[in-house]
Amino acid sequence: MRRIPTARLALSAVLILGAAAHDAWADPAKSAPSPIYGVTIPDGYRKWQAIAPAEEAAPLDELRLVLGNAAAIKAIESSTLPYPDGTILVKLAYKRKQSPDIGSATVPGTPTTVQVMVKDSRRYASTGGWGFGRFINGQPVDAAQHQTCFACHAAHVKDRDYVFTRFAP
Template identity: 65%
Template sequence: MRRNLKWAVAALMMACAATAAPFAASLADGGASPIFGVRIPDGYRDWKLIAVGQEVAFDELRGVLGNDTAVKASRNGALPFPDGTVFVKLAWKHIPVEGLKGAFITGSPTTVQVMVKDSAKYATTGGWGFGRFVDGKPVDEAQHKTCFACHEAHAKDHDFVFTRYGR
């Protein structure tokens, strides 16, 4: 199990570096998410990796990056997260490596998701604004309405953030 986790971390770190072009293209569009007005932050590709994960239901591998505020708060276990915290989750399709049971690599990118902490601006959603982008464009309003509901149902005790700092 520990070996598989090491493979997962290595694969996601390489994917963060190797797939910059598809995700970087989304920066040029500049579209804001409906409801929240969140945009993909400039320079996010240079942020630090906070955690990795796998979403079985969507067959995805995920890497969560954070700005300096997010990294510091995550390392220190600060709750609630301070205003100015920004997390960016990158997701890729999960592809098993043939002949290496339990090993996998990242496939094509699927989404870029953004969480921005601004307690005044997003007071009705726990202080968080959300953005979900596919191929560099924000998804429709109906999909954005599900963001906070899911975070509220499953991560309320951690200031609505699923991610834990990977040590």
């Protein structure tokens, strides 16, 4: 039996609880499509399975949780590359804050963004098969910010089908 380090397990639990408490500002029914890609916040994403937590250092200083739809979970668990069309990954990001109950614990604070990646190799052929959406208060950020998505993924994780996230067992 594999042991999961206590700190990772605690961070995962905190992020999952934070995802459940994510504010209504990320309501997909109120979301406009992202510029360039036309990606929206998917219905029901908060009930998807957690793939991995992440922590972003300063200046962002965020806790993040990546969720995946069924296609994403199946592909990431079996290390399938490239990801199949229909894969959707959603990253929830929160400002870090100290727990008011346990001073040594870091917990999710204010939600900052919902980021979405959608795999459709035909529609997004020019960006490695992926469409991107970044949302603040449930609304997409401007086109200039969306233009940076693929460039960053291509520069760092082209060999993993442009996906940063790795499955956290």
